[in-house]
Structures are given as structure tokens and as C-alpha cells.
Amino acid sequence: MKSLGANSDAVLGRASARRLRFDNWTAATALIAAMAAVPTVAVVTMAFMPTDNIWPHLASTVLPLYVRTTLGLMLGVGLGTFVIGMGTAWLVTMCRFPGRQIFEWALLLPMAIPAYVVAYVYTDLLEFAGPVQGLLRSQFGWTTKAEYWFPEIRSLGGAIAVMTLAFYPYVYLLSRAAFLEQSVCVLEVSRTLGRGPWRSFFLVALPLARPAIVIGLSLVLMETLNDFGTVDYFAVATFTAGILDVWLNMNNTSGAAQLASVLLVFVLALIYFERRGRRAQRYHHTSARYRALPGYPLQGRSAALATAACLLPVVLGFLVPAGVLLNYALTHYAATLETDIVRLTLNSLGLSLLAAMITVAVGAFLAYGVRLKGKPALTAAARFASLGYAVPGAVLAIGVIIPTAWLENTVDGFMRATFGVSTGLLLSGTVAAVTMGYVVRFLALSFGTVEASLAKVTASMDGAARTLGSGPAATLRRVHLPLMRGSILTAAILVFVDCMKELPMTVILRPFNFHTLATFVHEYASDELLAESSLAALTIVASGILPVIILSRTITQSRPGHGRSSNGKAKP
Amino acid sequence: MNMRPCSKYFGKLGQLGTVCTVFALFLTVTPPVSAAEINLYSYRQPFLLKPLLTAFTKETGIKVNVVYAKKGMLERLKAEGINSPADAVLTVDIGRLSDLVTAGLVQPVKSPVLETNIPPQYRHPMGLWFGLTTRARIVAAHKTRVKPGEIGSYEDLAAPRFKGRVCSRSGKHAYNISLVASIIVAKGEKAAQAWAAAVKGNLARKPQGNDRAQARAIKEGVCDVALLNTYYMGKMATNEKKPQQKEWAKAIRVVFPNQGNRGTHVNLSGVAVTKSAKHRAEAVRLLEFLSGPFAQKIYAEQNFEYPVKAGTPLHPMVASWGRFTADTVSLAEVARYRTLASKIMDRVSFDH
Numbered sequence A: 001m002k003s004l005g006a007n008s009d010a011v012l013g014r015a016s017a018r019r020l021r022f023d024n025w026t027a028a029t030a031l032i033a034a035m036a037a038v039p040t041v042a043v044v045t046m047a048f049m050p051t052d053n054i055w056p057h058l059a060s061t062v063l064p065l066y067v068r069t070t071l072g073l074m075l076g077v078g079l080g081t082f083v084i085g086m087g088t089a090w091l092v093t094m095c096r097f098p099g100r101q102i103f104e105w106a107l108l109l110p111m112a113i114p115a116y117v118v119a120y121v122y123t124d125l126l127e128f129a130g131p132v133q134g135l136l137r138s139q140f141g142w143t144t145k146a147e148y149w150f151p152e153i154r155s156l157g158g159a160i161a162v163m164t165l166a167f168y169p170y171v172y173l174l175s176r177a178a179f180l181e182q183s184v185c186v187l188e189v190s191r192t193l194g195r196g197p198w199r200s201f202f203l204v205a206l207p208l209a210r211p212a213i214v215i216g217l218s219l220v221l222m223e224t225l226n227d228f229g230t231v232d233y234f235a236v237a238t239f240t241a242g243i244l245d246v247w248l249n250m251n252n253t254s255g256a257a258q259l260a261s262v263l264l265v266f267v268l269a270l271i272y273f274e275r276r277g278r279r280a281q282r283y284h285h286t287s288a289r290y291r292a293l294p295g296y297p298l299q300g301r302s303a304a305l306a307t308a309a310c311l312l313p314v315v316l317g318f319l320v321p322a323g324v325l326l327n328y329a330l331t332h333y334a335a336t337l338e339t340d341i342v343r344l345t346l347n348s349l350g351l352s353l354l355a356a357m358i359t360v361a362v363g364a365f366l367a368y369g370v371r372l373k374g375k376p377a378l379t380a381a382a383r384f385a386s387l388g389y390a391v392p393g394a395v396l397a398i399g400v401i402i403p404t405a406w407l408e409n410t411v412d413g414f415m416r417a418t419f420g421v422s423t424g425l426l427l428s429g430t431v432a433a434v435t436m437g438y439v440v441r442f443l444a445l446s447f448g449t450v451e452a453s454l455a456k457v458t459a460s461m462d463g464a465a466r467t468l469g470s471g472p473a474a475t476l477r478r479v480h481l482p483l484m485r486g487s488i489l490t491a492a493i494l495v496f497v498d499c500m501k502e503l504p505m506t507v508i509l510r511p512f513n514f515h516t517l518a519t520f521v522h523e524y525a526s527d528e529l530l531a532e533s534s535l536a537a538l539t540i541v542a543s544g545i546l547p548v549i550i551l552s553r554t555i556t557q558s559r560p561g562h563g564r565s566s567n568g569k570a571k572p
Numbered sequence B: 001m002n003m004r005p006c007s008k009y010f011g012k013l014g015q016l017g018t019v020c021t022v023f024a025l026f027l028t029v030t031p032p033v034s035a036a037e038i039n040l041y042s043y044r045q046p047f048l049l050k051p052l053l054t055a056f057t058k059e060t061g062i063k064v065n066v067v068y069a070k071k072g073m074l075e076r077l078k079a080e081g082i083n084s085p086a087d088a089v090l091t092v093d094i095g096r097l098s099d100l101v102t103a104g105l106v107q108p109v110k111s112p113v114l115e116t117n118i119p120p121q122y123r124h125p126m127g128l129w130f131g132l133t134t135r136a137r138i139v140a141a142h143k144t145r146v147k148p149g150e151i152g153s154y155e156d157l158a159a160p161r162f163k164g165r166v167c168s169r170s171g172k173h174a175y176n177i178s179l180v181a182s183i184i185v186a187k188g189e190k191a192a193q194a195w196a197a198a199v200k201g202n203l204a205r206k207p208q209g210n211d212r213a214q215a216r217a218i219k220e221g222v223c224d225v226a227l228l229n230t231y232y233m234g235k236m237a238t239n240e241k242k243p244q245q246k247e248w249a250k251a252i253r254v255v256f257p258n259q260g261n262r263g264t265h266v267n268l269s270g271v272a273v274t275k276s277a278k279h280r281a282e283a284v285r286l287l288e289f290l291s292g293p294f295a296q297k298i299y300a301e302q303n304f305e306y307p308v309k310a311g312t313p314l315h316p317m318v319a320s321w322g323r324f325t326a327d328t329v330s331l332a333e334v335a336r337y338r339t340l341a342s343k344i345m346d347r348v349s350f351d352h
Helices: A002-007 A011-046 A055-060 A063-094 A098-104 A117-124 A130-139 A156-182 A184-192 A197-208 A210-226 A228-232 A239-248 A252-279 A300-331 A332-338 A341-373 A376-390 A395-417 A430-453 A457-468 A472-501 A504-509 A517-525 A528-557 B004-030 B046-060 B074-084 B092-101 B114-117 B152-159 B174-188 B189-202 B211-220 B230-237 B244-250 B280-291 B295-302 B318-319 B332-337 B338-347
Strands: B037-042 B063-068 B090-092 B129-140 B225-229 B252-255 B266-274
Touching: A011 A252, A011 A341, A011 A395, A011 A430, A055 A063, A055 B338, A063 A098, A063 A156, A063 A197, A063 A210, A063 A300, A063 B046, A063 B092, A098 A300, A098 A528, A098 B063, A098 B114, A117 A130, A117 A156, A117 A228, A117 A457, A117 A528, A117 B092, A117 B338, A156 A472, A156 A528, A156 B063, A156 B266, A184 A197, A197 A210, A210 A239, A210 A252, A228 A239, A239 A252, A239 A395, A300 A332, A300 A528, A300 B046, A300 B225, A341 A376, A341 A430, A341 A517, A341 A528, A376 A430, A376 A528, A395 A504, A395 B074, A395 B295, A430 A504, A430 B244, A457 A472, A457 A528, A472 A517, A472 A528, A472 B225, A504 A517, A504 B129, A517 A528, A517 B211, A517 B230, A517 B266, B037 B074, B037 B114, B037 B280, B046 B295, B074 B092, B074 B225, B090 B092, B092 B174, B092 B266, B114 B280, B129 B152, B129 B174, B129 B211, B129 B280, B152 B189, B174 B189, B174 B225, B174 B230, B174 B266, B174 B332, B174 B338, B189 B338, B211 B230, B211 B244, B211 B252, B225 B266, B230 B244, B230 B252, B230 B295, B230 B318, B244 B252, B266 B280, B332 B338
Parallel strands: B037 B063, B037 B090
Antiparallel strands: B090 B266, B129 B225, B129 B252, B129 B266
């Protein structure tokens, strides 16, 4: 690209070269967005195939329940993750209290445990026959269920609690990054003008962090919508449970695709209204003055409260589930040792690493292409491509299978007819197909993260770089990539950790004799044999811990002059 | 500072290295192509199949590659079409078998061995699928809290005396859907819906968990009766790794419902050869093996199922429950009513 510009010295030639270059970016961005959107489009297309009209039956029976439950779940999980994620992020970023430095990374740990495993563990603990109620009964001499009240874990409330614990780290992560990026000057101005710490927080810090928090929340809500494992186990009738029911129990694939499409429209509407809500606002950082964050020291009761507030999500979201798994693994070590844990771990790690690299490359490319061209159609295409995250994994897997196999069979047909050779299925049922599935499913994570960080780079930087003679590619390499390094690492780790946990797509798309840690855990846990697979479940958790700590350090260091003290003191 | 670019390149090299390693890793996973192998799509958990397949490979030298999934197999087979690598599909219930037939994905097999081993009611008339084992949907009743003779049929579960005493897994589970479908065949849609509504009214708790969880609930006093598959009773009663499950099984008396009339509902696990099979001969050989005396004995001994091959000895514990009469309705007929059964469960709001 560079040589193209350099070789053409005539004014006309240079102009046409530039136009060509611009078109290349647009075309490449559009092409990649289109490819990533194919499975989602395939799902929507399935919705238009002729089928029994499932809607009258649903509308007269379970549809209102699906809608109510789903909205309740979204509201509960949204509120829960917002309060816990954003609140703890503010505490560890702005205040000083005992344990703060540990909480900085420990608050991310629940991310390493799949939500369905958290659900299994808490059911074992809290159901009627579990140890908690058993202890209560033996302490108080109760024998039957009728004698006392205990919250039912397999319920909407239970699902909200489990998902809040499993998903709040997304909000924590993005809010913390946003709070770290804020210039203290802005907050100080607010304080000087007479606002107290609470009002400054609500009127200045929170609105400034809004884009990041919204991205965190939208990731949480999309994950809530696509979840099947937890809601199925808890028998909570969400829209997604309905999609799977229509598909599998009523043999109505198109009907299921119609429900999934309605879900997509709903997500699109949410995104649209949120964007419109802050249409007129831009969130560039105008001050380059970064001082060390003030770190309000908390004492006495407020320090204890802050510690408790940070400790609780870590204990409930990580220590308890991981502890139970460890206990199972130790007591059932004979059963768990039969498994080829090394093979499973290598498969999971290899697949997740590969998928994380590709997903981040694609996400960063799309985010940059969208920024560069600023064309609404392109932006919309990229957003649509990252909608795969909101589709239930099993349904999206079918969206991957159908177009891929169609293409392969078409090529095969052509080759047979023309050359008499069969090329067969080249991608279907291979690791490549699974990787493709992961990329499509988790594109939202990388695209969203990189887009958020790019939005904070003022357009004048691009302008300056371009005026000084850098083309789009060079600007990307020399200006944006260095600025985006932190967010690219963040995106990579998010995708990696999610891939390690991924279940439905892996199950459906995988090759023969191929198992990952997650599929292995599911094989047993789905038969309520969690103990037999606890070692594999623990391995998923353990492989998530290190990346999560790296992630926390990356974010801490993202603030100039902040982070480890060895980085040098902040400028006064 | 001068080291920066250098280390950056090393970083890139490192990444490249990782990618190469990853690919190398996957190459080792891909099964080598050879004539002596077959590819199986399975709705059944591999850990249940392992002893059977190991024995098959030992006897025939044919390697069996398996991919297991509970959902999406049908769509995958449809999409892959003639190029699908799958040679045979193993299912846990009649519903999936009839789906394969409806979608035109399986081919007829004619084999004297299969026809000798499998009674006609457990195989497709044209050889499109073959049943391997049956599991009875029994009523599990608490040994003391339910008096002998208090429950004798599925219909009894709907009786007012069982108000607040019934546990169930999800009404949408394939086993329950299949049972409701069999009631539709026997008594019509209206009666089946009335039955489902009455059972729902008798539930002690919201439907949840799998069959083991129902047994546990009976032991713990949550409820007195539940529907169970015989297979789970055996698995619990002999669970050395988790002895508490033996206690669950001990609390339960096995009742074969409807012995005075249409018989106990049974579900069929089976196998079919795909239209696209590239290793048809080997696949048929696997079918014959699975219906043969050795494999049928393993099914009976290790999985506590009822083998379809006559004369195969049952597991002593299964035998101790006594002989029973199975519902003789055509299983294909039952499969046809699954969608309606599923809708009935929605109409009576069974799960919610």
C-alpha cells in the first residue's frame, strides 16, 4: 500500500491511488463484517423457511412467561452486575482500604468459572438435600420441608444470583479501566465547585464512564440472553429456553429461528436506544494531565464496609465454587484421575489461544475500519456481525454449519462434475469450524473492547498523523496500535477465557473423538455427575486465573503514572 | 530503549511459534484415514459406550470414531448431506430415530443377523433403524410412605390422594414427552391433557433435576412418588463411588405401571446407518455386534437396560424387580405425537 502511494508522483495518480486505498479499506472491512455475519444471517434466513406456525400456540401458552422471565432476568442481572461491578471498581480505584491491592485482581476471578458450573455447585449446596439445609435441619430439629422456609435455588432469583456472580467482572473490568483513565482534575473541579464526593461521583465520574459501563453491561446482558446451561438447570423459562424447546421438543427449526430473530431485533433495539440516548455526546479525554489517583483513605467502619463489599463477590463468585470443586476432586480423586486431563487441557488451551488471536485481529480490524471510514452502513454491518454473542450458542452453531456445508457441497458438486474428483467437506467437523464458531460468537468482546478504546482517541490525532504523511495503515501501526495495546490484550484475554468455558458450539461443531475441558465437564455434569469431572472443571478455572491476573495488571498500568510504584512516581 | 523493537520482533516470533504449535497439536488429533474404521454420531454419552466400542474394536480391528452431542446432530447431518462423514447414528430414544427417517437421512439395512437378534417390534419394517435396548418408565414409590397397591398405573399419579406427593423432572424431557405421547395414542389428546394437568396439580415441587434427583427427593422426603427410568435405579443402587446414591435407591420400591391393561411404557435406544455412509459394511458389522449376545449382555450388566435380544440374561437386580408387560403400541406411532405432547405440557404449564 505504501509503495502504491510512493510510486505515483503525478497529482492525478496520487489522488486515484488514495481513492483506491480508501476503497480497499471499505471493501476489506465490509467483507470481513459480512463473513462474520454469515451465521447470524443464516439463523435469520432459517426463520423464513415454511413451517408450522408456532406463534398461536406460544402466544396462548408460554410466550408471556418467556418474555416476563427474560425481562426479569435481564433486569436483575443488569442491576446486580452494575452495582457490584461498578461499585467495587470505584472502591478499588479511588479509595484506600485493607486488601485493596488483592481485590484489584481478585474481583476478576469469578470470570474463570463457567456460569453453569457455579449453578451446579450452588444447587448441590443449597437444595433441600444439600449440606446447608441439612445442617439447619439437624440444628433446629426440623425434618420436613414444610417446617421452615428456605429460598429455592432453582428459581429465577437463583438464576439472577448465579449469573450476577459469574458476569459482574465484565462491568468491573470496563468500569475500572474507565475510572483509571479519568483525569483527577475533572473530579477536583467538581469538588472545588462545592459538590461532595457522592455527588461528584454521580454527576461527573459516572457519566464520564458511561460508554465503558454500557459496553460492560451490554456484554453481560447478551451473555444472559444466550445462556442455556444455567436456565435449563434451574428450570427458568427464558426466551432462550423457549427457542431450544421449540427446536428440539417440537421439531420446529424455523420456529426456533423465528424466536431467535425476535431476540436479535430486541437486542438491536436496546443498542439503538442507548446510542440515541447519548447521541450528542463525545467522550474524548481533553486533559493529558494525569496525576496519581488521590486514593481517599477509608478508616474504621467505612474501611470495613469497603473490604466487605469487595470480599463478598470474590467469596461467593470464586472461593465457594472453586472450593467445592477442589473438595470433589480430592474426595473423588480415583474417579477423576481416570481422565486424560493433559490431552483435554492441551485441546482447550490450543483452541482458545488460536480463537482469541483471530477474534482479536478481526475485531480490531473492524473497529479501526469503522473509525477510519465513519460510514453508517459500515458501522451497522460491523455491529450486526458482532451480534452473534446474543444468539444461543447451539442455534449459532447451526448457523455456522448450514452455510459452511452448503459451500463445501457446492464446491464438491462442481469439482465432481468438472474434474471427477470429490473434495468433500473441507471445514465442517474440523477444528477450523469450531474456531470459526468461536470467532463469530465472541467477536462482540473484541470489537466492543477495541471500539471503546478507539473512541477515546481524539480524531485530531488521526488528523495530525495523516497530515504528516502517514496512510491509514501507517497511522494504525504507529499511532493507534500503541494506544490500543492495552485494550487489545484485554480483548484477547476476555475471548480466551470465554473460549475455555465455551460449550454448545464446541459440542455441535467438533471433530470426531475431540474433547475439551468444557465438553468433558458437561458430559458428566449433565448427568448430575459433577464430582467425576471436577478435576477438569478445576483445570478450566486454573487456566483462567493467570490470564485474569495479567489482565488486571494491564489495566492498572494503563493509566500513565499509575500502577506499580517501580513505574516511577507520577508527575506532580 | 534500543532493545524495544528487537524484543517486539521476538514477541511476534513467539506468537508465530504458538500458532504453529497449535496447528501441530490439532493435526495429531485428526484421526488417520483408513479403511478399517467407522464414524459414529452419538446422542449417547461416550462413557456409556466405551466398553462396547472397545470390545468391538478388539474383536474386529475396526476403529470407531465418535462425536457426541445431545442436540444439533440432525441439522449437522442434513447440512453435510452426501458428504457427511457419519456412517451410523446412535440414539437414546425412538424420537430421534424417527426424525432421521423423516429427514431421509438413513438407508435400509438387510441383515439376517439383525433380524434374528432383534424382534420385529423393535426394528423398522424396512430396516431403516434397529432398536438395541429398552428402558421402562417405572413409578418409583417410597417403600413405607406409599402403601403396596396404592399406585398401580400412570393414571394413579393424577389421583387426588397423591396431591403434593409427586416429583418430576422437566415435563419437556424426552422421556416424559414420550410417555405423554403414548397416553395420547392410548386415550386421545383430551385425556392426555387432563392427565398432565392433574399430575401437575399433584406436584410437590417445580419440575427439576434429572431422574437421580427425583430418587433423592423421595429419600429426603420431598415427595413420595416419581417417574424414573429403570436404568437410573440400577446406576444408583450400585454406585460405589457415591454410596449415598445407594441409600436413595434403597428408599424406593419399583412399580411397573399399567400391568392390568396396556402395559408399562418403554423407550427404545437404537441405531441407524446413514445414507452417506462411506463404511457401510463396517457400520452394519457394528450394528450386528451391538445386537449380538456379547454387547447385549454388557448393556444389561453395566447399563441395567433391557436387551432386545431374547435370552440375554438381565442384571440380577433388574431381574429382581420381576417380569413386566411392556406397552405394545408402535413406537413409531408414539414418536408421531411428540410435538403434540410437548404442546400439551405447555398448555398445562407443567414446568412453571
